[in-house]
Amino acid sequence: MSKTIDDIMSKTIDMDYSLYLVNGYASSMINKLLNRAFKAQNIDITTEQLTILNSLCKKDSQSQHSLSTNTFKGKGSITRLIDALVKNEYVHRISHPNDRRTNIIKLTSKGSELVEKAKNIIEKYYRKATRGISAKEIEIMQNLAIKMHDNLLNEDNITK
Amino acid sequence: MSKTIDDIMSKTIDMDYSLYLVNGYASSMINKLLNRAFKAQNIDITTEQLTILNSLCKKDSQSQHSLSTNTFKGKGSITRLIDALVKNEYVHRISHPNDRRTNIIKLTSKGSELVEKAKNIIEKYYRKATRGISAKEIEIMQNLAIKMHDNLLNEDNITK
């Protein structure tokens, strides 16, 4: 007998279920552990900055606007994350030749190497997190998370 | 044919799957929308602060240490969140009579009323997020998120 949504929501003052989603406990936990692991191994990066590098691995030489769209981050965050990445020489920030408003972000070789190192650590923690969970279940969970994200993205009141 | 974990992890440089978890896109999206909705309706609260109030609804008069454990937040965050809650008179911060190190946090009537108002908004967005997803699937996802969180909590290297 599984709970219906109304069972879940009708609990007196118990917002645990929805707050579990809102707070993203699992996400923030693995995020924290990863950032701690990077620091412990003297890898000068954060998971948030890695999101940018990962996007550049898939498609190099993106504009900041493109990176903002692809990583679901605000343009202000992008500016500051790239500031940090440039400082560490993981990317170059180059002015677009035909549009001086636009910056082109290019992965450096140092950046590529870093991604490979970080990838191993991420995989390690990902495996820890998913211990005892089948690949099928993981796939279900990922698809549901994506679906929820899409549901919210498609809200009328989300224009920015 | 579903993907195995190795299928997922072996992709060349594609960390999307694990980064989707790490970044908690769905969580941060609903979190953002909720905080925006609270502001739009002149409800002076954030989801993070609500996590504290929710815990107090379940068990009032907790110490900050207890709240830290129950909400998975660091003690520094607890201090500052309660500063904000006290300022808005949603809680009282009272010195423990027998242990002057400890503060007891008590929900005020204003705090209780606020939780009820916020609960409706949270439920609304929770329903939007889970549109087209069955109650059974939601339950699966929640249980998996809890399991992943537990997996990481039980790591040897997590002592603080």
Added chain:
DNA sequence: GCTTAATAGTTGCATATACAACTATCGTTG
């Protein structure tokens, strides 16, 4: 009882994000 260790909470510093105001540049339209 005194010393030491453990516990509870606060605070400073760094990172990240949301939001809004701002600058600079490009495109469109008359």
Added chain:
DNA sequence: CAACGATAGTTGTATATGCAACTATTAAGC
């Protein structure tokens, strides 16, 4: 081509978190 609006990025302010150093108080061990 001048004016207007759209677009790309930057920056200031506020909130939240992690982490480490710190104070204050209590508990434990001798």
